[in-house]
Amino acid sequence: MGVKVSVVVPVSEPGPDDDAFDACVRSLLEQSMPSDEYEVIFADDRSGDGTRERLDAVAAVRPNVRVLHLEHAGSPARGRNVGLAVAQGEYVYLLGQRDRLARVALEVMYRSAVETDADVLIGRLVSGDNPPPRAFTRNRERADILRDRLLGLPTAHKLFRRAFLDARDIRFPDIEPDLSEQAFVVKAYLTAKVIAVLADHICCHLGPSPEGPVDPAAHASGIRAVLDVIDAHSDPGDQRDRMYAHWFRTGVLRLLGGRPWLSARPDQRAALFASLRELTRERFPEELDRHLPVHLRARAVLVRSGEPGRLVALSEAFRGTSVRAELRDVRWEDGSLTMDLAVEIVDAHGAPLTFRAEGDRLFWTPPISDLVLPAALADVTDAVSRARMEVYIRHIDTGLIFFIPVSGEVCRSQDADRVRVWAVGRARLDVGTAAFGRPLRSGEWEVHVRMHSGAQQARTRVAGQHGAQLSCVGVLAGEPRKLVIPCWSEQRELSVCVEPRSFSESIVLVSPGASVTHREGHVFVVLPVPYVPPSGGPPAELVLRQIASRGRVIAIPALVEPGVPGRFPGQLVAKVPVRRLPGEGHIGPGLWAPRLRIDGKEVDLRFVLEMGRAGRARVQAGGEPGMLSTRRSLLGRLATHLPGGRHAVRLAHKLQQRYLPTPPPDHGS
Incomplete structure (x- = not known):
């Protein structure tokens, strides 16, 4: 059987410590496609950092790997062209030295290209935490350059039929590297008989692009x-x-x-x-x-x-223009997590962006007063009619992103001649079908929202309003049934965890929602429990470690109480003895870092307990990150002169970074 796919990778001095290049090489060697069905061609631009020797060593033990030693050209174009000239595959895939292929990428792309008879097949790309281009909303057997927005995918990360490239004499011109790729791709787009899009499999993770001044x-x-x-x-x-x-x-x-x-x-x-x-x-x-x-x-x-x-x-x-997203409700309905949202584009001061109304037409007003656009250019009536809200989820480990269905409307209100535009909608997350009809993989998924206003667009994490009660009820959803939990970061940003690794992890995820009550000289620490199994859950202890030089530790038995499945979470309650003076068996004034102990294993919880001198306690869960730094600034200078004091200060600083991360700047203020 002949070679199905040739992968061409131009290489230029990645360096011996370049983890991204190592990941690229590993991804090529670990493909699910049999090794005799694909080849890897590294076109080395006379690297002098040991790369040539490393690649030669790989090729010596991998029959499907070839290394081309080229004279230095300073551009990937020559390496790509030489690689195309010697490639033997029916199809050719072009990869950068800091990109990596998914393990099944070559197998699924080749199969899709053959099934669609594609000259060009575009496999789904992932780039950091950016939402996917609109071309990847679904598979497309016959994609159109403009209708399907293929111009938004200008890089060479595609599967090309080699005979098609040869027949059309499509090669990389010797111009600026990024634009060389674009010239190559646009010629392929305009001359291909069939362009297909494979959206339901991640094929390539794009590495960081080199940044530098533009010539x-x-x-x-x-x-x-x-x-x-x-x-x-x-x-x-x-x-x-x-x-x-x-x-x-x-x-x-x-x-x-x-x-x-x-x-x-x-x-x-x-x-x-x-x-x-x-x-x-x-x-x-x-x-x-x-x-x-x-x-x-x-x-x-x-x-x-x-x-x-x-x-x-x-x-x-x-600068500072952003989207303000108001999460009005989150709840479970018929096995789907339902989110009611209102979103709006705002300026750096948090003021809504508005349009000028003249009759039934809307006009954009430039943000600098001495710029006046002709009416034909300022008219945004049609663009505003296409305003919309989009919601998508992002896996925090893999970067995989899926859009989820949203139903709603674009609203307008008018004050004098100014029109304000915002969107309200209901997003539904069905974990059993959200991945192009397939179940979501396990792990934590962030929830993001993007707003297109007709003049601009912006995106943000979905966050709950401070002071609002936020649901963290877990349910068994999807097929096969998996525990799914809505959870909240210290900044009250919404995520959804599919199949937590343990009962402990499910509680950790929602622990920023911890609270305290006082009764009869005791402090009761209450943690939400998203899902309590029918057995009632294993025995648990709350372990509190004082953030101070002595580092006192106290372990308190905790009671797990069930909630109402699908409606109200359970809770874990620990009765904490309190005294105003230090001593064993109780906690006193100061800061206490909590952990949850179950089956002899301890996990960190995402809050800090502060005990005041009057015996009152409160939870700090990232909302007031300056509290610990202020206290350290007052006591730190004294502590460093005491025995063990420097260690205490370092420990306090470490715990602050761990439990009280600084929130991102608020562009709405």
Whole structure:
């Protein structure tokens, strides 16, 4: 049987300690496809850091691995082209040296490509914690470049039929590396008979992209090369205009407003602006602006008029724009976790973004007062009619992301001539079908929301309001039945845990919801228990360790009380003896770090218990992270002069970092 897939990887001095490169190599060697059915071609750009020798050692024991020793070119384009020239596979996959393939990637991509007779097959990509592109909402046997938003997938991480590449003479041009990939891909898009999308399997995890200053001349030249490919393989008209608008948006306007450009030196900023303004005047006429979102139309106006200062002011005015998400309710309904949400785009001060109304039309107002857009450019009526809310879940370990169904509406209210727009909706998470009709894998899944307002978009974690009672009832859901628990971080951000590893872990996940009550000289520490098994759960103890030089420890038996399945959680109650003076068998004033002991094993809980001198206790669960640092600043200087004091200060600092993480800045204040 011949080679089914060739994987080409250009390599350039990853270094002996590059974990991402090691993961890339391992992922290629551990594919589920039989080794005699695929080959790996490393095209080494004369690396001088020991990489050549390491790859040769792999090839010596792996018959399906080849290493090409090339003269130094400084660009991955030559390595890719040479790899394509010697590849023997029916299909070719192009991988970066810091990317890694899922174990089943080659097997499932090849099978899908054969079934769909695809010239190009795009397997699902994962990039950090970014939500997946819209192209990956479902499998597509016959994808369309524009309708299915394939231009949002411009990198070479795809499976290409090798005979198709050879017949169309598709190779990587020697231009700026990112744009070389895009020129290669857009030619393949425009000349392929069949492009397919495989969305229901993660195929490739993208590694970190190298960051560095943009070479203005090289970047502009690369954009021109991409546009030349479009001109050569498309006819004038709306399709070409929309493709041009895509590269105007991504290759010009986003650069002239992003953080790297704002933080660049004035001379670097001026050089990039001049180069991209010339490119704009040469290849991007004003007629394209109608295909841009409105805030980028404003940038386009300032680029064409040659006003970099106002462009900087416009970009600064957008900083801090975010989405405010209000979680109004979370509950279980018919085995699905139901979330009622209201979301809205707000500015850096937390004020809702509004539109100007004239009759039945809506117009966007630029955030800098001296910029006035023509009415045709400022009109966002149609865009606002497509405003929407999206909710997705993200696995915290793998980065896997799935969108979940949302039903709702976009609401408007008007005050004088200003119109406010927000979305309300109900999201339903069915753990048995959320993964493209399949059950979610075990682990913790974050819940995120994204809002498209018609002018801008933003995303955030879904969080409960401070002071609100938050549900943490666990249920058995899906087939086969698995315990599923909604849980809350110290910042009250919502996650869903599928099949906790143990009874202890299920309690740890919701322990930020701990509370205390006082009665008859005792403190009762109460922890929610998401799901109490019919047996009542194993015996448990609450272990409290004082955060001080003596580090006193007290263990208190805890009682587990059942709740109402599917409606109310159970609770774990520990009766803690309290005294105002230090002593054995009770706790006194100070900070106490809690742990849960079950079956002789202890796990950390996600809060700190603070005992006041009056015998009153309270729970600190990340909401007041400054409390411990303030106390340390007052006592730390004294403690360091006492025996064992320096160790105590280090311990307190460590516990603060562990239990009281600093919350992210609040852009709404």
